[in-house]
Amino acid sequence: MLLHNRVNGKELKQKLQQSQEPRTTLSFYRYVRIDDPAALRDELYAQWMQWRVWGRVYVAQEGINAQVSVPTEHFEAYRDAIYQHPYLGQLRLNVAVEDDGKSFFKLAIKVRPKIVADGLNDTTFDVTNKGQHLSAEAFNRIAEDPNTIIVDMRNHYEAEVGHFEGAIRLDADSFRDALPMAERELEGQQEKNVVMYCTGGIRCEKASAYFKHKGYKNVFQLEGGIIKYAHEVQEKGLPNKFRGKNFVFDERLGERVGHEVISHCHQCGAPCDTHTNCDNTACNLLFIQCEACAAQYEGCCSDTCQEVTHLPEEEQQKIRQQQPAKTRFSKGRLTARPTVGDQ
Template identity: 55%
Template sequence: MDPNAGKKNLVNRYSREELEARLMAEDFKRITVSFYRYVILDDPQAMRDRLYQEWTELNCLGRIYVAREGINAQMNVPEQNWEQFVKELHAKEEFKDIPFKIAVEDDGKSFLKLVIKVRDRIVADGLADDHYDVTNVGTHLDAESWNQALEEGAIVVDMRNHYESEIGHFENSILPQAETFREELPEVLEKLKGKESDKILLYCTGGIRCEKTSAFLKHHGFTDVNQLHGGIIDYARQIKTKELPNKFHGKNFVFDERLGESISHEVISHCHQCGEPCDVHVNCANVACNLLFIQCPTCAEKYDKCCSEECMEVQHLSAEEQKELRKGKKSQKRFHSHRRWGDLHPETKS
């Protein structure tokens, strides 16, 4: 008997073009949602397969990570299947009453396919399992309490990557210039050195990175650690429903096809090529580069959606020539040695 029998339908096998066509042809709405929970899963692979089967039947799309320490999900659900989705998820003891963060701006096109991966961590921190207690977290603040703490002068730290905070952040925030969360933890610890008794406020997209950071800081002797409940996503919902002042400036970066959603409708960042106000992230059209950067419509046309003239030249080569160019370590070194726009073009770095 084929040992993979029964699992052949547990992965997506359609091309991007096919997936885009299917999504555009849909005549119903999708709800974009994110959620996470730190909970011990005895068999992450079995949970992954079970969720994939259930969510495929409900026609859900998204990117989900499952690990022994819990689940981290960003996905969308057909509106007509929402109640069934919630019912089935909450019926699992591990995810009972798990809170949801609904997207602020949602056209239903946030994801093209369903991807559920088993990982060592739902948020990679580079630390050993016994380094600190991830359940010993800080105090969760709602939007009103958060605003009050900001007004009282508490130290506020953005726990997202540099490219996320560039297009939007809370006023007077410490903005680490890290590329990854594992790089950010030691950087934040160094920036907060000597402030172990001060009131610390942490925020991120949906709350999951702050959950770990608060436990990390408490482990290192910080006594008044607080985090924004539900992250920026839920903050936007709360200030709207409760008619509270908005302390967030700009756009919230999201890890799906949208790459961002407006919170204050201010544009606080600039095109990395011409310097004009812009907050639209794109990936370089040269797939061997794929640099994530900010590009305005004028520069997108000028550079053919590429980050540089060099990449534009590559983009104009035939498919076979591009494939040959991507082979080997020389190509990797050529196009991946500059992961940040400011490193590639220091004269445009703000």
């Protein structure tokens, strides 16, 4: 069986947008010793393709990290297979808060050195000695304690559109960058309650173990991250301390958790929390753009990028080949208006 997609990505996206098939988006992870990640990748790909499961999955010797979309008619069979699997049986499935069924259009399962790039040497500390898990109710309670510090372990562009009240937000482009930033913010506060949160829990799982290793006495993590918190406050009628939108790493780019719009369009400054990628694929900048600017700039981050999209495809391809990858996958900031398209 082929272990990769052979259909053009644009064609797959178009097919997904036209499909009326109900699908369920979910994410999960587990830190567990996997002796042969490549063999597990092959096994999962062969099985999941039979159910038309799409998504992005990383497998490493330290575990698995997955965000997938499953046809709703196959969800129970898929869930049962996960729970019966020797490596995956004890993990938690986080079902999306808002789901239009258009989150993923293909399946990619990749073997990586780590399931989340963190820059840490895991041999120097016990990654299983993690922080205490908090339910939504417990999180709300400890958040009211003046001895508590809440740290958002996500990237700056995630926290920009949504975050918990009073949380320290790190100006990080990646989790690798976030860890040393958090360490500087928390320096000298080893006796405080340190509460960490992220999207689904995977980054906090590692970060909480790292900070316990660093001597912090009372380390906690929000169980299941923002996704599980959103479900719990709705199901139990709890106060919602999350403001704005939860950024997600799929085609949706966000799901509504709080009612407020707390961020602004990077081009005109109007209230907006809609992320998009610049339509000039040689740029591909991730930034926030309102409907008016999307119409004015035709989905681009700048006049220059807009001009590029009007060029013949052959010329656009040459520009893409010349553009360094590090600028093609940049993340925009409101304080420094997007300029990648002008380089």
